[in-house]
Amino acid sequence: MRITLFIPCFIDQFYPQVGAGVVKILEKLGHQVEYPEAQTCCGQPAFNSGHWDEARAVAAHAVEVFSQAEVIVSPSGSCGAMMRVFYPQLFKDTPQYQAACAVAAKTFEFSEFLVKKLKVTDLGASFPGKATFHDGCHGLRELGVREEPRALLRNVKGLELVEMDPPDTCCGFGGTFAVKFPMISSAMGEGKCAAIAETQADYVISLDSSCLMHIQGMLDRQGKKTRGLHLVEVLAHSL
C-alpha cells in the first residue's frame, strides 16, 4: 500500500524518533511510505482557540498537500481527530468542503491503522519493562481508539502493561489551554502523574506526544524517573 505520513509539527521538531519509528514499522510491513515535505500543521491550535478562519487557511494547505494520498496515517490521536472529525465542521459551507471531507475520510491514527486496516497486532517487537498507558482524549473520545494500542502492546515481548486508576482521565494538556489556564492544566497533570506513580511503572506510553510533552514536563520537574514514550517508540524499539 502507498501510505502517506502526516507528521505533526511537534513530533517533527521535538520527537523525530517517533516519525522515524513509523517509517521503519510500515516499511518492515512491506508498504511504500511517502512524506510530502510541504506539510506543516493540521491547524488545531488556531481551531481550538476559536480562530477558525486562520485554522481553515492552515487546514486548506494540509488538504491540498494530502489530496493525492491514498491513505493518510499520523502518529497522533489529536491531529488525527482534527483532520478526520473537525475538518468537515471547519470547511462546512465552503468550496473546499468536498476536498476536506475526502481527506478526512482517509485519515487514520497510527495504531488504529495498523490494527483495523492492516489487521496487524503483532510486530514481533520486544521492549522489556513495566509500563502504563495514557489515553489521549481526542484519540480516545473523538476517534474511539482504545483497544488498538493495547492489542499492539500486549504482543510486545517483555513488556508488562498495567492500567492506571482512574483510567481515561485527561492529563490537562489541551493545547493552548496548558498556557492559558496553567493552574488548572497543572492540577490535572498532578492528578495524572499521581495515577502514574501509583502503577509503579517505569514508562508511560501514549499515542499522543502532545500529552507526553506535558506529562513528561511535570514528571521531570517533580524529579520522577518515569519516562514517557510514544507507542511507536516501544513498537520500533527492537527493529
Add this chain to the structure above:
Amino acid sequence: MSEYSQQFKASATRLTADLDHRQWISKALRGYETKRDEFKGRFQSWEEARQAAAAVKYEVINHLDRYLAEFVAKLEARGAVVHWASDAREAREHILRIARENQARFIIKSKSMTSEEIHLNDALQKAGFEVFESDLGEYIVQLRDEPPYHIVFPAMHLKRGEISQVFQQKLGAEPVTDPEALTMIARRIMRQKFCQADMGISGVNFGVAETGMISITENEGNARLTTSLPRIHVALMGIEKLVRSMDDLALFLPMLATAGAGQNLTGYNTLYGGPRLKGESDGPTQFHLVLLDNGRTRILADAEQRDLLHCIRCGACLNVCPIFRNIGGHSYGTTYQGPIGSVITPHLRGLQDWKHLSFSSSLCGACSQACPVRIDLAHHLLHNRRNAIREKPPALEKLAFRFFSLMMRHPGLYRFGMFMGKLLQPLHPIVKGSALDPAKAWTKTRETPKFAQTSFRDWWKNRPQNRPT
C-alpha cells in the same frame, strides 16, 4: 478580560492550589462513579437509551411551540394558573405578586436551580417574606450564605465539622457532628416549617405535555411536603423542560437517577397536575406555574447549539469533568457549573463577559460521553470560542494566529521559524521562570521539550532511500 473572568482565574488559582479540597471532591465523585457504573450496567443498552433520550428531546424542542401549547392547555383545564415570564425580573414579579395577593408570609422551597438563576430568594427576602430552603444541602448553603456548589449536590464541598458549625451558629444547635444527628436537626426544624408555610415553591424536572403535569424528582421528600402542606403551590419551570408523555418518563427518570446521582431511581418521583381536585382531601387550593424564558429562546434560535436545551440538569457532566473537580463549583461564579454551565452561561449572560468559561477546558470530551441526552458539550465549547473570537477578536492574539497561519502555509517560513526556535532554545534557561520568560505559563510547573538535533523532515530528506540521486 471581564471582571467575571478575573474572578474566575483568581478562584481557580486558589482552589487548584488547595490539595485538600481537590482530594475531597475527587473522593466524593469516585463514590458516585462506582454507583453510576453499577446501575448503568443494569441497562440492556445504555448507549441506545441515550440515543432514544436524545431523539425524544430533539422532537420536543424542535416542536416546542406545539408541545408547550398542549402542556399549558391541559394544566389550565385542571385549575392551574400559568404565568409566562420573558426574563428573570418578570418571573420574580409573578411570584411576588402571587405571594402578596395571598397574604403569604412564610415561604418554603424545594430545590430549584431555575430559582437560583432568577435570584428569587433574595427578591423574596427583600420584599419581606421569610424563605426557607427545605432540601438539606440547599438549607445548609443558605445558612452559610453561599451559592450551591453543584446543581445536584449543593453541599458536597463541606465537611461535617463545617456543617455542625453553621448549625450551632445560626440555629443554636448542639455541637454534634454525626451526619445522622445533623440531618435530624434539620428534619425537626423543617417539619415545623412545612406545617406552617403559606406557600411552597418548587422547581420542575420535567413537564409532561400530553397530560399537562409537572414531574419533580427528589430523594428527601421535601418537595412532596412543600407541595402538599402549604395552601399555595408555585412551580417555576424553564420552557425547555418538556417531554412528550408520561411514557417518556419511563426512560428519563431512570436515566436521570443513574447519570445524575448513581441511583437506580431517585426516592420520590411525583407528577402534579394542578391544585387539589374535587374529592381530594388535601393539597394546595392554588397551583401556579411560572414558565421562564430568560434567554432560552435565544439558544433555541441558534440552530447549531439548540440541543443545549435538551439538558435535563442531571449533573453527570459536572461529575466527570476534570476542570470541575479541580477548580470547584464556586469558581464558575454563576448558577450552572461544569460543562453545561460553561456552554450555556455565555448564551444566558453574555458571550464576551462569560466566554472564559468556554475557554477554560482541555476539551477532553468526557462530558459529551457522559451526557444522557447526547449533547455534544465539548464541540459546543468550540462553537462558543469561535463565536467569541468572531464577535470580538483580541488584537494581539489575532495577530499571533495570523502569523501562525502565515508560517504554517509556507513550509519555508515554518522551517525558518523552527530553525530560529532551535537556535534560541539554549538561551531559554537565562530567562526561564522569570518575568521575561516567554514560556512562563508553561515553565512554572513543567520542564520544556527540547528541539531535536535532527528534525524528522531532515532525517527523512537525508535517508539513503530519499536522497536525490
Add this chain to the structure above:
Amino acid sequence: MSSQADILGRIREALTARAPAPGHHGETAPAPAAGSFRQWLPPVGESFEDRQRLFAQNAAMLKAVFKTVPNPEAAAAEIRQLVTAHQWKKMATHTSPLTDAVCGNLGVDWLRTDQPYETAELEKCSASVTACEALVAQTGSVLVTSRSCGGRAISILPPHHIVVAAKDQLLPDLAAAFELMRRKYKDDYPSTISFITGPSRTGDIERILVLGAHGPKELTILLIA
C-alpha cells in the same frame, strides 16, 4: 398575556432554522415510540416470581422492609407487631378494601384522611397505612395517587409508612405503571401521582446515607400473595 405571545412568537421564529439531528457527529435518529424503551432499560423478568424477587432485591437495597404474606389477616398481624413494638398510639389511614381489611383492632387512634383534615392531627400520627396503585419491580417503587391512597400528605408526613398491596398490583416496570394510570384514569387524573422508592434519604452530608431526611424514615411494604 403579552409575554405568552412574545415567548411563543420567539419560539416559532427560532424554529424556522433547522437544527442538526442528535447523535455524535450528526448521525440521524427518528423520535422513538415510547414502547420501544423497554428493550434498553434493565430487564424485569417474565414471571411473577422473577418480579417479586427483583422487587425484593431492590427493596433490600433501598432499606425498605418488604414482606410477602398469604392473606390480609397475616398483613394485619405484621402491622399489629409494629404497633406493639413501637407503642404507637395514633396512626393515619384511608378507606380502601385492603386498608379496611388490615386496620381493624389495632388499638390505636385513627385519623382518616378520606376527607379534609387538620395537618396538626396528621403530624401527631406515628405511622400511616395506605393502599397503593402498584408496586414496580424494576425500581422497587410504590405507586400512590392523591385519589386512591388517602391524599398527598399521608404517605410523606408520618415517620413510618406502611403500604398494603395485592398480588396483581406487582407490575414489571415504570412503563407498565404509566400504562395502568392511563387505563384506570383515562383523562381524569388525580392531582398527584407519586413513585415512592424506599424511605426518605439524603447523602448531602459527606455522601453518607441518612434515612428519614424529611419523609418517612421507614417504609414497610406488605404484599398479599
